[in-house]
Amino acid sequence: xxxxxxxxxxxxxxxxxxxxxEWEELGFEIVQMCENGEEALACIxxxxxxxxxxxxxxxxxxxxxxxxxxxxxxxxxxxxxxxGYNDFEYARSALRYGVKHYLLKPALDREWEAVxxxxxxxxxHREQQRxxxxxxxxxxVPTLLAQMLRGEISATDGNVGxxxxxxxxxxxxxxxxxxEWLSGIKQELDARYFLSRKAHAIDLxxxxxxxxxxxxxxxxxxxxxxxxxxxEQGIECCFxxxxxxxxxxxxxxxxxxxxxxSVHHFFHISGGPLDYDKIHHKQISYDLHAVxxxxxxxxxxxxxxxxxxxDLIKQMFVILSANKTAREVVHLLxxxxxxxxxxxxxxxxxxxxxxxxxRDFLRREHRSLQEVEESLQAYVQQYMSQLKQxxxxxSGHPLRVIERFIQEHYRESLTIKDIGERxxxxxxxxxxxxxxxxxxxxxxxxxxLRINAAKRMLCETDETIRLIAEQIGYVHYHHFLxxxxxxxxxxxxxxxxxxxx
Numbered sequence: 001x002x003x004x005x006x007x008x009x010x011x012x013x014x015x016x017x018x019x020x021x022e023w024e025e026l027g028f029e030i031v032q033m034c035e036n037g038e039e040a041l042a043c044i045x046x047x048x049x050x051x052x053x054x055x056x057x058x059x060x061x062x063x064x065x066x067x068x069x070x071x072x073x074x075x076x077x078x079x080x081x082x083x084g085y086n087d088f089e090y091a092r093s094a095l096r097y098g099v100k101h102y103l104l105k106p107a108l109d110r111e112w113e114a115v116x117x118x119x120x121x122x123x124x125h126r127e128q129q130r131x132x133x134x135x136x137x138x139x140x141v142p143t144l145l146a147q148m149l150r151g152e153i154s155a156t157d158g159n160v161g162x163x164x165x166x167x168x169x170x171x172x173x174x175x176x177x178x179x180e181w182l183s184g185i186k187q188e189l190d191a192r193y194f195l196s197r198k199a200h201a202i203d204l205x206x207x208x209x210x211x212x213x214x215x216x217x218x219x220x221x222x223x224x225x226x227x228x229x230x231x232e233q234g235i236e237c238c239f240x241x242x243x244x245x246x247x248x249x250x251x252x253x254x255x256x257x258x259x260x261x262s263v264h265h266f267f268h269i270s271g272g273p274l275d276y277d278k279i280h281h282k283q284i285s286y287d288l289h290a291v292x293x294x295x296x297x298x299x300x301x302x303x304x305x306x307x308x309x310x311d312l313i314k315q316m317f318v319i320l321s322a323n324k325t326a327r328e329v330v331h332l333l334x335x336x337x338x339x340x341x342x343x344x345x346x347x348x349x350x351x352x353x354x355x356x357x358x359r360d361f362l363r364r365e366h367r368s369l370q371e372v373e374e375s376l377q378a379y380v381q382q383y384m385s386q387l388k389q390x391x392x393x394x395s396g397h398p399l400r401v402i403e404r405f406i407q408e409h410y411r412e413s414l415t416i417k418d419i420g421e422r423x424x425x426x427x428x429x430x431x432x433x434x435x436x437x438x439x440x441x442x443x444x445x446x447x448x449l450r451i452n453a454a455k456r457m458l459c460e461t462d463e464t465i466r467l468i469a470e471q472i473g474y475v476h477y478h479h480f481l482x483x484x485x486x487x488x489x490x491x492x493x494x495x496x497x498x499x500x501x
Contacts (some may be wrong), residue, residue: 002123002260003047007054007066013105017053018113037061044070048259049077050123056083056238069098080121083108088195125158127485141248145212148252149202157250160237176202177211178275181235182367193226210258212251215244223273238265239273243280245307266327267369282323287321290316292455294333297380299341300454303407304384306475308449310377317373325463328440336375341383398423399437402430406442410449411473416442430456447483450474455482458496465492 006017015034023030031047034040038060044052052070056063067079081102100122101115144160147153153160181187186207194213202210211218223239230237242258245251257276264279293316300308320330366372402423406414419442420427434442450472457468469480484492 001118002027002156004028004051004053004078005032005034005040005043005047006030007034007037007052007058007063009035009055011035013082015105020107020109021116026116037063037066038067041069043071044075044077045171048075051080052077052081052117053080064093064097067099069334071097078122080119082117088431100254126279142202142212145200145248146210147249149204149210149255155252164207173215173246173260174248174251174254175213175215175244176251176257176258177213177219177223178238178240178242178258179207179209179211180262180321181207181236181334182206182238183207187230187235187237189226193229197222210255212248220273220275220278227272238262240265241273241275241277243276263327264324265368266330267321267324268368282324284326286326286329287323288329288333289323289325290333291497291500292459293319294336295452296456297337299456301337301341301380301384301387302344304388306381306384309380309384311371313356313377313380317369321369330372331366334363334372337376338379341380345383345386347460386432398425399433402434403438403445407445407449409447411471414442414446429442446473448487451481451484452478454492455488455495455499458492459499465496469493 004023006014006135008014008017011329014035016328018030018033021028030044030049031049032040034043037058040052041061048087054063054066058066061069063083070077071225079097079099079101081099082105083102085103085247100121101113103111122188133416138372142164144153148155148160155164156209181188186209189201189209189211195231197216198214200212216222221243227237227239240258240262242254242256242261245254259277261274261279262284263284264274268274293312297309297312300312316333318467319325320333334384364375366375402419402425406419410474416427416431419425420430423430431442434445438445440448453472454468457463458465461468463471466477472480474480474483481491488495492496
């Protein structure tokens with residue numbers, strides 16, 4: 001049934017309109033009979049009629065003003081204007097509002113029949129247009145948008161632009177929201193989230209989906225409410241909101257911005273929505289600022305300095321967070337620690353596969369920087385526990401005693417011959433056995449200890465480089481420079497500047 005209201009300031013005229021046409025038989029429901037334009041305006045806003053039959057001259061708000069205000073409010077019923085003979089020219093001015101149907105009072109039955117038939121045809125045509133529009137919106141548009149975002153088609157291909165352009169209404173523009181399902185299993189967003197929003201669900205790759213929505217000021221708050229609702233249901237996801245674009249033709253720009261924004265979730269504990277407009281100025285860094293700390297962590301691990309290891313890891317992640325270091329670089333640095341520690345265990349005869357956390361750590365998909373830090377702290381604690389047990393078990397081995405002696409006296413002038421005589425071992429056998437056990441010769445091992453000590457002193461003190469060289473056992477300054485650059489690939493002064501930067 002089509003909804004119709006009558007508007008006339010004469011009650012008898014309203015009854016006459018009601019009796020002139022078999023409204024129900026023709027498919028119309030009379031929802032209201034209004035005696036002035038002001039009452040009619042409120043009624044039209046409330047019940048959204050398909051047809052309005054109105055007199056032209058009324059107090060407060062006349063027929064033309066009523067049509068003008070209804071159209072400006074965004075409503076678009078069909079209007080039939082009734083006018084007296086003297087108002088005919090006045091009624092014709094309604095043409096500028098798109099009104100095509102008017103009758104002179106008193107209208108004859110056949111005139112009513114002709115006009116109503118035109119109105120029915122117009123309403124049927126509107127229904128067909130809406131049906132076609134809904135079909136395009138519900139089926140074709142999401143498919144086209146998905147193909148555009150996957151790079152399969154372009155807005156300039158065929159009639160893609162012609163299909164998308166009519167969907168724009170007003171100047172709201174459009175935004176793309178990227179959704180990553182962290183469980184790896186795609187979920188379906190409930191339609192109730194979009195009851196008052198124009199949105200197109202986009203099926204993308206793997207466990208990723210997208211939403212193309214008309215832009216509105218509270219879009220971040222809306223996305224936050226959806227995220228919290230899903231979180232309460234036990235569904236883990238990340239929302240990334242792309243920048244606003246004027247037309248669906250340019251939705252790829254919003255998609256690219258949303259993907260750029262999604263990278264920043266790594267630095268947030270929650271997967272709640274991040275808005276491109278608020279975060280795009282924060283650049284992701286690919287610099288290796290924390291490499292020197294990684295080496296210090298490894299040295300502290302081998303020396304079983306629990307507290308120092310914990311503090312150094314905290315320091316490293318403060319730097320990584322402050323610099324917004326890319327996820328790939330973070331994993332590169334952390335995996336370097338894990339793999340080097342596993343190599344130490346193998347060299348000491350410990351089966352690294354005996355530590356399940358090694359495999360778990362390398363396989364785990366860390367969602368945030370904080371997760372990486374917590375995982376690394378847990379790993380190094382177990383690693384040091386395993387290392388302590390092994391060293392206690394084999395602490396009486398002659399080579400272990402010699403290794404501990406070197407660690408305590410590396411600042412002194414040591415030779416393989418001196419060490420062999422001290423521990424009653426043949427220097428040649430000692431050198432070969434030490435190399436087999438530690439993977440490095442005694443002299444190189446001494447240089448490694450000295451250079452690691454130098455790196456710590458360069459970071460933690462303001463001593464001159466020459467004095468540091470003397471304190472760690474180098475008689476000749478140039479010899480120290482050679483060994484330092486050999487291991488660090490930087491001059492001591494450059495290393496100090498980078499570490500303090």
